[in-house]
Amino acid sequence: MKIRTSRFVWIFAGIVLVLLGLWLWWRYLGPAPQKPTPLSQPVYTAGIRVDTLYTDTVTIQNGDQISGLFENLGLGYPLVNYLDSQPDSVFNARQLRSGQQCLILRDSSEGPILYWLLVKNRVETLVMDLRDTLPRTYLHRKPVTTRYRPLVGTIQSSLYQSVTDAGAGPELAMALAATFDWTVDFFQLQKGDGYRVYYVESLVDSQPFGPAQILAAEFRASGKTHTAIRFRNNYFDDKGQSMKRRYLKAPLDYTRISSGFSTSRLHPVLRYLRPHLGVDYAAPKGTPVRSVGDGQVLEAAYRGGNGNFVKIQHSREHATGYLHLSRIASGVRRGGRVRQGQVIGYVGSTGLSTGPHLCFRFWNRGVQVNPKRLQGPQAEPMNPADLPSFRQHRDSLMVQLPPWS
16 A cells, blocks of 8 residues: 555656646746737828727718708707808718718717718718817828739630739729720620730729729720820820720620621510611610710600610711610700710610610611611821820830730
């Protein structure tokens, strides 16, 4: 019994010595203790440190007015009158938009409001400093930087997908579509078509903000290469011819063609063969429809199978029609004038139609023709005196384009 007890004592003593040795090693020879994790960096909004304040967020809803927002906060009408006295560059109540956020900052959950902030966009925040008897209102602007970028891409499914896959934002896809709006048919892009572009974009917090501005670009589509050079706020091809044409290539932005021009098509509603003297663009209901050129409105009304219908006379020879609209845009009426690119209505399915789409038609001297084959005349050419400086400018930009992939 004594032998067993003695053995147990020695085992226990050995364990204690091992643990003591490990502790001494850790204390004097082991890794240095880690420094405490530093406190998080201060958080600022519109130049105000907000991580030490209580913050309430209110999202502007449709129909909200500044007086009602202030009344709910207990701020009263004097502040509304004060805001109304500010210049429009600082505050304009008409600029309140659904989805904008207001931040209410306090030093305690029940304390008085110290700041009222209206986040207008990613750059601008309206600040009302309420810490003193008289409020102080100012517009805080985040710094905006610019970045010049070359980009090259190949169409696999769509221009939008190609641009985003290449690492740019959707703003660049829209800029490319707008730049080549008169020369490239974006509704007939094919796999393997491509583009290369040199552009400038604005950055806020290191992220793109606002539209991209194309300085030079080439677009390969349907076996043809189109060049665009920005020169004195307009776009020209490599020979100095204006990119702008009398007519846009399409009355919609970036959808798809569901049915082409045909002299014999099975009508989807009537179920018999009849000519389809136009081009159908499938698009969600409510998509804006643009006039392809300047002109005078001949018709703007509901007309049987055409549904809500707008017809525009562009010249003595040419007219266009826009069928099946869900509604006609405000201000578009018979006898009125419209400008190229102006919204004249919205995609719908009125009249003889099986789903939301726009049927677009074109008349040449009273005869309906295929609008996709029309080559519209160019706008005014460049002043010959500007050609030498244009060529020099063109050459300096073309070398910035990346090589074709």
